[in-house]
Amino acid sequence: MGQTAPVSAIVWTAAGSLAAWLWLLLGQGFFWRTDVRLPPRREPEEWPSVCVVVPARDEAAVLPAALPSLLAQDYPGRAEVFLVDDGSTDGTGELAHELARRLGGLPLTVDSPGEPPAGWTGKLWAVRHGIGLARAREPAYLLLTDADIAHAPDSLRRLVAAARTGGFDVVSQMARLRVETLWERLVVPAFVYFFAQLYPFRRIGRRGARTAAAAGGCVLLRAEAAERALIPDAIRHAVIDDVALARAVKRGGGHIWLGLAEGVDSVRPYPRLHDLWRMVSRTAYAQLRHNPLLLAGTVAGLTLVYLVPPTAVVAGPVTGHAAAAVVGGLAWLVMTATYVPVLHYYRQPLWLAPLLPFTAFLYLLMTVDSAVQHYRGRGAAWKGRTYARPDAVVGDEP
Structure with a gap:
């Protein structure tokens, strides 16, 4: 009986991740498709300046x-x-x-x-x-x-x-x-x-x-x-x-x-992870309006959506509960499939698609680091300038 609760928690968490991926697949504007290119156009008779x-x-x-x-x-x-x-x-x-x-x-x-x-x-x-x-x-x-x-x-x-x-x-x-x-x-x-x-x-x-x-x-x-x-x-x-x-x-x-x-x-x-890290962390916490609650929600969301599936695949056999591995594997499969079009757009090999959880974990760390740098007064540092408390963007009026 002592093992039932944690095993059930693993299965339910994996099921939550799969449900999230099914919603993302069908309900988030088909974000994973890469066919949104310049709309049909006609050349004007007079070209504006x-x-x-x-x-x-x-x-x-x-x-x-x-x-x-x-x-x-x-x-x-x-x-x-x-x-x-x-x-x-x-x-x-x-x-x-x-x-x-x-x-x-x-x-x-x-x-x-x-x-x-x-x-x-x-x-x-x-x-x-x-x-x-x-x-x-x-x-x-x-x-x-x-x-x-x-x-x-x-x-x-x-x-x-x-x-x-x-x-x-x-x-x-x-x-x-x-x-x-x-x-x-x-x-x-x-x-x-x-x-x-x-x-x-x-x-x-x-x-x-x-x-x-x-x-x-x-x-x-x-x-x-x-x-x-x-x-x-x-x-x-x-x-x-x-x-x-x-x-x-x-x-x-x-x-x-x-x-x-x-x-x-x-x-x-x-070329280096450091360069990419700085690019992302410079604005990641600003995107969250410097709100600790939004940061916590983002970390939880990234964990549920991207990290739970591979964890469930590994933890399922270890706990002796195959359902967690099956459900987590299905979530990972949907995740991988939605990433393939972007890799194709960038002409990259498809073996990178199953590695998306690892990349998401890097982004999670970059986001947390962005918050840490903000509270140290180093937020949004770029080319010799530091904006210690920049406003995020969203609808704020000066």
């Missing part, structure tokens, strides 16, 4: 692989690029000038706004400066893109055509991140998978749906919608600025779209 705003801080290492792709855009309308040098110490601004002189292409303006005032993140202060410069040209659209993002020659053309055809105020593509080292293979596809699980792409593009998100590496924003939503002033404190931007636009009645990228690639390497 576009200004490209690129905030850059110490990006000399990646700029030669990214900036030329913007300057070389094959866009039929008027377009120009504004690179905002956010206090770089590695010659980012000078390198941008040199690349433009040597390669030609779209007009390039390089400027610097100085240090951000209190209440602003450095990136959004740079974006504000870039949008201010762009408004003198009265563009119809703004393309906000990062300095480590390389665009295919027709990227801008396709983004604008999709926005015009669908009547979208925001068209955003989640750039395809670099996946070359072992740690990148283990962690990067899962990053996209978890993001889509939190913000199912199909719901984002649905009118009337509350779900809103964007991917900061590539955001085409209608200038009128930016003014109506007070972008970026209304989100000046947001560390997760892309989601904040999408929510601000949607609150203002805007129509937004987010999908996986075609011809938009990040060139930034994350």
Whole structure:
């Protein structure tokens, strides 16, 4: 009789995990599918003007692989690029000038706004400066893109055509991140998978749906919608600025779209686990609004959904209760199957799919570390700046 309670607990916990996975499979906007790409589009008779705003801080290492792709855009309308040098110490601004002189292409303006005032993140202060410069040209659209993002020659053309055809105020593509080292293979596809699980792409593009998100590496924003939503002033404190931007636009009645990228690639390497850890932990606790209860719930949820299935598979035979192993194995199978499309999108081997529980455990540790760093006053540290108490994003007004 003494063994009945713990054995039953194992079975019921595994059953809870399986139930969660069945709900995720069918009830979370089919987040695991990777066919949400740029919507059908027609090329307009007249192409609207576009200004490209690129905030850059110490990006000399990646700029030669990214900036030329913007300057070389094959866009039929008027377009120009504004690179905002956010206090770089590695010659980012000078390198941008040199690349433009040597390669030609779209007009390039390089400027610097100085240090951000209190209440602003450095990136959004740079974006504000870039949008201010762009408004003198009265563009119809703004393309906000990062300095480590390389665009295919027709990227801008396709983004604008999709926005015009669908009547979208925001068209955003989640750039395809670099996946070359072992740690990148283990962690990067899962990053996209978890993001889509939190913000199912199909719901984002649905009118009337509350779900809103964007991917900061590539955001085409209608200038009128930016003014109506007070972008970026209304989100000046947001560390997760892309989601904040999408929510601000949607609150203002805007129509937004987010999908996986075609011809938009990040060139930034994350060769070591340390690099990936810092990328995730920098904003993980901000995503939870610095709320200890949300942190506890997240840890419990990750444990139930991702760690219980393999644990049950191992613990079932040990406890002599095969039901736990069977139920846990079914949950693990569903989990693995939902991860396969993302691995296929990243052209990665399928043997990585059953390792998702291990990757989820890493993300759990990164999230806890993010909270620890926050309470030590080191939260959201990035490129020499530390935002000790950044507001998360979600609907907060300054």
